[in-house]
Amino acid sequence: MFDIKWIRDNSEAFDKALARRGYKTSAENLIALDDARRSHVTKLQEAQERRNAASKEIGKAMAAKDEAKAQALKDEVAGIKSFIQDGEATERELNAALEDAMAVIPNLPLEDVPQGEDEADNVELRIVGEKPTFQFNHPPKEHFELEGAESGLDFTTAAKLSGSRFVLLKGQIARLERAIGQFMIDLHTQEHGYMEVSPPLLVHDTALFGTGQLPKFEEDLFKTNGDHYLIPTAEVPLTNMAAGEILPEEALPMRVTALTYCFRSEAGSAGRDTRGMLRQHQFMKCELVSVTKPDDSLDELERMLGCAETVLKKLGLHYRVMTLCTGDMGFGARKTYDIEVWLPGQDTYREISSCSVCGDFQARRMNARYRPEGSKQLGHVHTLNGSGVAVGRALIAVLENYQNADGSITVPDVLRPYMNGLETIG
Known part of the structure; x- marks a missing residue:
């Protein structure tokens, strides 16, 4: 198993070493899976931050007796909550996709290992x-x-x-x-x-x-x-x-x-x-x-x-x-x-x-x-x-x-x- 951060930093060496073993997967494919996972996690974090902020705004709207604004904020929070629940399931799927791809990649040979097929x-x-x-x-x-x-x-x-x-x-x-x-x-x-x-x-x-x-x-x-x-x-x-x-x-x-x-x-x-x-x-x-x-x-x-x-x-x-x-x-x-x-x-x-x-x-x-x-x-x-x-x-x-x-x-x-x-x- 490899560290995806190491693969990002050493993608050329990673691909070269895998090629010596005749393996087809490239760093680019793994990085793309990680990018999708990272992008989704960022969206989830932003949604959680907005939910927290909107929850505070609801309190202020209620204190100001602005019921229309409070209701609009409540509807927004409900939507964000639904997005987060679905998004957490998606995050697990994206994590699993990256882990599954990494789990079947063989170890990288040392430089002094002879090159060969069988x-x-x-x-x-x-x-x-x-x-x-x-x-x-x-x-x-x-x-x-x-x-x-x-x-x-x-x-x-x-x-x-x-x-x-x-x-x-x-x-x-x-x-x-x-x-x-x-x-x-x-x-x-x-x-x-x-x-x-x-x-x-x-x-x-x-x-x-x-x-x-x-x-x-x-x-x-x-x-x-x-x-x-x-x-x-x-x-x-x-x-x-x-x-x-x-x-x-x-x-x-x-x-x-x-x-x-x-x-x-x-x-x-x-x-x-x-x-x-x-x-x-x-x-x-x-x-x-x-x-x-x-x-x-x-x-x-x-x-x-x-x-x-x-x-x-x-x-x-x-x-x-x-x-x-x-x-x-x-x-x-x-x-x-x-x-x-x-x-x-x-x-x-x-x-x-x-x-x-x-x-x-x-x-x-x-x-x-x-x-x-x-x-x-x-x-x-x-x-x-x-x-x-x-x-x-x-x-x-x-x-x-x-x-x-x-x-x-x-x-x-x-x-x-x-x-x-x-x-x-x-």
Whole structure:
């Protein structure tokens, strides 16, 4: 969400930045809506001033026993009152029109974000580690083809229970998923300084508006029969912890993490990744959220990226870091790094984490502010979010990268304490 005053003062820069994202709305359109609203508010104020003045004149006319003038003034006041009542409804409509137009405009990219239309234009920042080599002659298998994992990945029963894009994990595979999640949350709380939070998985629409999922992306969400939505990511409840708050400067940065299930309709993914568990309606993710002072947010983005990378380094997984181009960034982001893990079964890299800085975009939508030390002026905080990382995709990566000739899976060293010392699955 943007400040219309800032748009008025920086209309050329606003249009230029939006054009980089391929967005059509211009500052001129928004200013026109604001002009209509301002003009109407001025008329209402003038009408209220005239009503107050006429009310005083009625008293004077009555005192002078000028009944004709008094009656004329009363008729005028009645007309003004009717105009004000109708005008207040119009004012609400004009306010809503401007707010609705502003609510669907994406965040403005930072100047160093690469220009591009889609993922093909993303820029490789670095590659970490090497692709694994295998002691067998056949091509590496995908996770759902591995004999050692087959009994633990039950897509048939899941489809019977819930339909497509669900999986039922069993036995040591279920335990391995739990181990990966516990390893991540322990790493981020014990080594990276995040506070663990166990948030609600159901939220109101105001929380989703605050982080930018609503109103534009409602089709991607699961809504209950009441007024709740299932969270698509723990970013929603974690970031909204600051909603409506005025945080003291010494409370920043606020760093929180949560290991939760997430729920997405995958409305725009028909036909994509239908085999296996790469793209699911329900999945587990370890989320990282930071709330910072404006001057600290870019450094915090690099720190958050490092925290997410540490997960893959400790798991011994080969990956690359990509800087997303303007056309591939999320709605609320100003800059985003994707971590893409190597999946030998697919012979390609797949995204396992996104780390984004949002500036004050979300903070304005949720009215999250802070009080700078020694200042009477309040400022909006900056927010950041990142996957630290997606547990389901990390599970896929472990299964495929640690597969053996007989289809069994070697358990990475860092996970063995969470698996009661188990070294091999299958």
